[in-house]
Amino acid sequence: MPSLPMVRAIRDAIRTLMLLDERVVIFGEDVGKRGGVFLATEGLQQEFGIERCFDTPLAENGIIGFAIGMAINGLRPIAEIQFTDFIYPGFDQIVSELAKFRYRSGGQIAVPVVIRTPWGGGVKGGLYHSQANESYFIHTAGLKVVVPSTPYDAKGLLIASVQDPDPVIFFEPKKLYFAPREEVPEGVYTVPLGVARLVREGKDVSIITYGSLVYVASEVADKLYPEGISIEILDLRTLLPFDGEAILASARKTGRVIALVEAPKFCSFASEISAFLAENVIEYLQAPIKRVTGYFTPYPYWTDAYYIPTLKRVEKAVREILAY
């Protein structure tokens, strides 16, 4: 079994899907000859031809609208948006069209489009190559939203997303593109949407997170373990629809929950986790829920490493919630 970093696992997923199903096509800016700016589609145009893997004009509304029309006419398009920071010209197509076709047609029209896009910070990308903007999409009925954190999950979730009958926004944490590596099976397998992954079991504090912060949470758990602090980590993997039962089970078990996300706090997914726990299991909680998040600023360039929650901030939150 080959050991791959996430970006190669994603390429492997796309290639596997294209071998399996002629309806699968992939396109976007620099996706063809260049193979994508992160090489997620490297060599696919050479292997499958210019009709199935190709460059498009630089126009995100056009790219996503084009994908919708293909899906309506029977294809399984994967549209790449080069960075999620550039997705906004296509926001109308996603929110007004992609998310609503099934509903507004009375269930007649399915639009199985997958939009893949590099997401999140930690690579010195500044304001426009770093955003964690998932909240805009999670608020929209009709979409599914996925954020993998490991190469194995990235491949299995992407295959499940392309085979799903509904549209999926597939956010790829670019900080994890090239490391860590992991053994990734060849051929087809899926990781089901809507099911969280228990990264490690613990009994004192639950950290509920996704994307690259899974690794920050793990570092904190390793660091505090010798002190006898047992941290449970839940990687949500799918944000819409999220795995409510897994969140509730962990909260009931530890009674202390930290919701950890890259995005600014207000209306972030950390806020949704917090409200969901308060509504459903408040009697189990032994301390107020903590949201550890990015700051309410645009994403900064020079202080990149301090914007996303650090080991230091998460450790502080763990100590505070235990001292309550």
Next chain:
Amino acid sequence: MKVQSFELKPFTEESLRILDEEGRQVSHWDHGLTDKQIVELYRLMWVTRLLDERTLILQKQGKIAFYASSAGQEAAQVGSAYAMEPQDWIYPSHREQGVFITRGMPLEEIFGHFMSRSLDPARGRQMPGHLGRYDLHLITLSSPVSTQIPQAVGTAYASKYRKESSVTMTYFGDGGTSEGAFHEGLNFAAVFQCPVVFFCQNNQYAISVPLNFQMATKTIAVKACAYGFDGFRVDGNDVLAVYSVTHYAVQKARSGQGPTLIEAVTYRYAPHSSADDDKRYRRPEEVEDWQKKRDPIKRLRLFLIRESILSEKSDSELLEQLKEQVMQAYEIAERSPHPPLASFLEDVYAEEPWFLKQEKQEFVELYQEEYERGEK
């Protein structure tokens, strides 16, 4: 009247036409239609007009909340849709009742949609006018302007990818040409040489905004030039010319020669919608002028009578028969029930996520009585 020899040229400032306002043939453009087909176009235009008149009454009676009238634009809608084959895809826009009727959507379904009955394929979810029938390759429209244009190009790409001969047509208005999606869609179509026809109904106003505040070009058709394909300007109230130019563009797309932009110059008689007051932005004399002098149905009628394709008597018999047909369709729709109350909580996903199931269950329990009565 001198009948001109004809050569189809793109980017003319004058509108292409076959019939003048009095229904006299003014060019040798061969439309290729039989007399029977021309009568069929005439019938479809009348059905569209009569459905519109009936719906305006329903709106005034309070039986439907909102309506965008198609009156005045029948030739542009019927003539263009008639040039397509059943396997071809259509992405319509607003007020295009003539397109739906020509494609074969039953009148009772259209009325059912206006009144949110179970006959509505969209199950009462959308405002009146947002129709669609996937099996007829009529794609359910939305309210945001021009979003359908890049979608139509993607659908055309998929046909080309599978080496099928179907063509896609997308409709939009003069205002729609200002949206980024229009420009992106035309550019994609040109780059990928997609079998698509862009059909613009230029009815002179985007709600209240006239053309000179929408664009500084002399025509809309000329915009195609910037993307590298042909644009044609046609008299949108001359159904024979609309059919002919669309037929040309559709065949061109079908034979792998890429996209075409068509600008059909026309006029809407009613305000933008039942919520609009057009006296604030156009003179009643202007509307009257179009109604009296340039009406598309009247124009074709004059032609049919002059050419003895239709007699006065058979014309009035046809009209009576169509009125009856429209009334019957309305009555069928009115007798049919509304969709089940809680059905608005369905079709968000192929399979409802757990939290939506919970919301539905709570809704049904809370509104149990209304639910059982099947109230709207």
